[in-house]
Amino acid sequence: MTTSTRTTPASLAPAPAPTPRQEKRGALQLTAAMLLSGTIGVFVVESGASPFTVVFYRCVFGAVFLALYCLARGYFGQHGFTARTLGLTALGGVFTVFNWTFLFESYERTSISVATVVYHTQPFIVVLLGAALFRERVTARKAGWLAVAFTGLILVAGVSDLDVTGLTGMGYALLAALFYGLSTVVTKRVTGVRPHLVALVQVTLGIPLLLPFAPLTESAELGAGWAWLIGLGVLHTGVMYVLMYAAYQKLPTSKIAVLAFVYPVAALLCDWAVYGHHITWLQALGVPLIAAATLGVNLRRA
Numbered sequence: 001m002t003t004s005t006r007t008t009p010a011s012l013a014p015a016p017a018p019t020p021r022q023e024k025r026g027a028l029q030l031t032a033a034m035l036l037s038g039t040i041g042v043f044v045v046e047s048g049a050s051p052f053t054v055v056f057y058r059c060v061f062g063a064v065f066l067a068l069y070c071l072a073r074g075y076f077g078q079h080g081f082t083a084r085t086l087g088l089t090a091l092g093g094v095f096t097v098f099n100w101t102f103l104f105e106s107y108e109r110t111s112i113s114v115a116t117v118v119y120h121t122q123p124f125i126v127v128l129l130g131a132a133l134f135r136e137r138v139t140a141r142k143a144g145w146l147a148v149a150f151t152g153l154i155l156v157a158g159v160s161d162l163d164v165t166g167l168t169g170m171g172y173a174l175l176a177a178l179f180y181g182l183s184t185v186v187t188k189r190v191t192g193v194r195p196h197l198v199a200l201v202q203v204t205l206g207i208p209l210l211l212p213f214a215p216l217t218e219s220a221e222l223g224a225g226w227a228w229l230i231g232l233g234v235l236h237t238g239v240m241y242v243l244m245y246a247a248y249q250k251l252p253t254s255k256i257a258v259l260a261f262v263y264p265v266a267a268l269l270c271d272w273a274v275y276g277h278h279i280t281w282l283q284a285l286g287v288p289l290i291a292a293a294t295l296g297v298n299l300r301r302a
Contacts, residue, residue: 018249018250018251022250023250023251023255025250026246026247026248026249026250026251026255027247027250027251027255027259029243029244029246029247029250030243030244030247030248030251030255030256030259030262031259031262032243033240033241033243033244033247034259034260034261034262034263034266035262035266036235036236036239036240036243037236037240037262037263037266037267038116038262038263038264038265038266038267038268038269038270039236039266039267039270040232040236040267041107041112041115041116041267041270041271042112042270042271042274043228043229043231043232043235043236044104044107044228044232045107045112045275046225046228047222047225047228047229047232048222048223048225048228049218049219049222049225049229050214050215050218051101051104051105051108052101052210052213052214052215053214053215053216053218053219054100054104054229054232055097055100055101055104055206055210055214056206056207056210056211056214056216057229057230057232057233058100058203058206058229058232058233058236058237059097059203059204059206059207059210059233059237060207060233061229061230061232061233061234061237061238062199062203062232062233062234062236062237062238063200063203063204063207063233064233065233065234065237065238065239066196066199066200066203066237066238066241067200067204069196069238069242070194070196070197070200073196075194075196075197076197079193079194079197080192080193080194080197081193081197085190085191085192085193086201088186088187088189088190089187089190089193089198089201089202090201090202090205091186092182092183092186092187092190092198092202093183093201093202093203093204093205093206093209094205094209095179095180095182095183095186096179096180096183096202096203096206097202097205097206097209097210098175098176098179099176099177099179099180099183100176101176101210102172102173102175102176102179103115103119103172103173103176105172106118106119106169106170106171106172106173106176107169108169109165109166109168109169109172110165110166110168110169110170110173111271111275111277111279112267112270112271112275112277113267113268113271113272113277113278113279114156114166114169114170114173114279114283115169115170115172115173116173116263116264116267116268116271117156117264117268117279117283117286117287117290118153118156118170118173118174118177119173119174119176119177119180120177120263120264120290120294121149121153121174121177121290121294122177122180122181122184123294123297124145124146124149124293124294124297125177125178125180125181126181126184126185127142127146127297128146128181129181129182129185130185133185134185141296142297145293145296145297146293148289148292148293148296149289149290149293149294151286151289152285152286152287152288152289152290152293153286153290154286155282155283155285155286155289156279156283156286156287156290187202195241195245195248196241196242196245199237199241203237257294257295258295260294261291261294261295264287264291
């Protein structure tokens with residue numbers, strides 16, 4: 001990777017270490033963002049729209065919210081984009097759109113609980129992609145945690161009563177995690193640009209990218225589904241991202257890794273409370289294995 005010599009704008013210079021009060025606020029912000037994440041599956045299912053349509057309108061309403069937010073904060077004045085970072089941002093946006101589409105497809109074929117837990121194997125996908133694409137070293141310790149996570153994944157799959165539909169749903173969740181990983185390894189190489197602007201470019205790109213595939217004729221029949229779609233764009237793509245980016249500036253990696261587990265826990269609770277779905281005892285054994293493995297990888301980086 002070539003190191004850029006471009007000067008970082010003063011507004012994007014590294015901030016001083018957060019105070020305990022700021023760190024507490026960051027923890028509350030990230031917790032709120034993860035709780036919102038846990039409700040995504042309900043919003044997708046309740047919208048009644050096809051996955052392509054859901055992602056399309058998530059991009060539309062998310063782009064509107066983020067554009068207004070960036071305009072109000074004056075972020076467009078010093079955007080920091082170069083041809084290289086804009087290209088990387090766009091590529092990450094393509095991967096993000098595929099990520100959302102496969103995840104929402106998985107909700108239709110398996111429970112939100114199982115899809116979310118399988119999807120939460122993202123950190124290991126990032127590790128493997130780093131090794132495959134950038135020759136980053138996978139230590140024996142990381143390989144051990146990968147084995148633990150894989151064991152947990154098999155248990156979560158419910159090996160005793162899998163059917164073709166459930167397997168397909170899990171496959172889509174794994175594909176979503178793969179594209180999340182690709183988006184992560186590409187986007188993290190975008191430096192000197194506010195993350196809000198990166199997110200805005202990516203969701204805006206999703207609009208023309210999905211337009212040929214989204215069956216917009218169903219839009220007239222959505223009815224109350226519009227409220228759920230607007231919620232996905234405003235709450236889960238606008239408010240949630242703003243909360244996350246604000247929290248990341250105030251928290252160490254260790255706390256971010258721990259609080260990230262609010263997301264799957266919230267998703268499991270929502271799936272049980274709204275649809276009566278629950279994971280079996282065998283599947284429940286796999287959840288702490290994936291959780292422990294994810295923490296084992298992330299906390300070591302702190």
